[in-house]
Amino acid sequence: MPELPEVETIRRELDREVVGKRIKSVEASGERTLRRHKSPKEFVAKLEGAKISGVERRGKYLVFKLDTGDLLVCHLGMSGQLRKEQAKDPVADHTHVVITFTQGGQLRFLDPRTFGEMFVTTPDELGEAVPELADLGFDPVETPLSWTAFGEMLIKRQTKLKALLMDQKFMAGLGNIYSDEILFAAGLRYDRPANSLSTQEIRRLYRSVVETLHDAVKYRGSTLADQGYVDLYGKTGDYAEHHKVYARDGLACRRCRTPIQKVRFNSRTTYYCPQCQV
DNA sequence: ACGCCCGCCTGTAAGC
DNA sequence: TGCTTACAGGCGGGCG
Structure with missing residues (x-):
């Protein structure tokens, strides 16, 4: 669920709420959450006493810069949430890490x-020990390409459009929801071979990538019916109201009134308009 | 290189 | 009502 717009929304809130704060103590009970460490103790020891000097985003990863020189990396996976709370607030089920700041909160x-x-981890290790981050493709919001450079990369690939959009090594940050929304905005089917696109289609696709993501960030991301995504304050995002195809199967297309179709593609649910997307 | 599927997890909802 | 099954989609990995 958290894709680029949701992670960017949280990053902006973290920028306000935790940058400049010093870590007083850390409670870490989640062994699986901290699976890259030998033990939660090791994780805790690297954090306590450190000050957070900045928060960046790379695709769906959050990277906290620490004044120790280390980096705290966080990926929300399917159901992860970061929440700003007070020590007196009740601790929700499935809370795996609690960071307390010297300034309170x-x-x-x-x-x-x-x-x-x-x-x-350390900045050096990001390029070696953490291949997932080192191999990430460009971030279309943080470091957008020209559409011509995008087209040169795209035309070389022997794969279908949706698989390519979701490939984090090609472009970082898209998941199932925004891939479908972007393909609708571009008027392209999920199963079009990437190397079959005309120059005009490439330009339209890239414009749709950038515009859809910016729009979604403006509305603070998509909270679906399951409420799986909320921001740092527990607030839902408003972009789902603006979805054109995602989870709208059987409903009339907002552009042409044809019913939106739901299919399985690469064992993922895919929504599209059979009239508007070619 | 690509398509396709599995495993990892839990909460929710549909189906019998 | 209560049990079982399917689904949600993040990612790595394995296989053809």
Whole structure:
């Protein structure tokens, strides 16, 4: 669920809420959340006493810069949430990490399905020990390309459009929801071979990538019916109201009134308009 | 290189 | 009502 717009929304809030704060203590009970460490103790030891000097985003990863020189990396997976709370607030189920600041207040990580993770590493190791981050493709919001450069990369690939959009090594940050929304905005089917696009289609696709993501960030991301995504304050995002195809199967297309179709593609649910997307 | 599927997890909801 | 099954989609990995 958390894709680029949701992670960017949280990053902006973290920028306000935790940058400049010093970590007083850390409670880390989640072994699976901290699976890259030998033990939660090791994770805690690297954090206590450190000050957070900045928060960046790379695709769906959050990277906290520490004044020790280390980096705290967080991926929310499917069900991870970061929440700003007070020490007196009740601790929700599935809370795996609690960071308490010297200035008061806590940052908590909860994650029912434990696909998410947190770990501390060094800038050097990001390029070696952490291939997932080192191999990430460009970030279309943070470091956009020209559409011509995008087209040169795209035309070389022998794969279908949706698989390519979701490939984090090609472009970082898209998941199932935004891939479908972007393909609708571009008027392209999920199963079009990437190397079959005309120059005009490439330009339209890239414009749709950038515009859809910016729009979604403006509305603070998509909270679906399951409420799986909320921001740092527990607030839902408003972008789902603006979805054109995602979870709208059987409903009339907002552009042409044809019913939106739901299919399985690469064992993922895919929504599209059979009239508007070619 | 690509398509396809599994495993990792839990909460929710549909189906019998 | 209560049990079982399917689904949700993040990612790595394995296989053809």
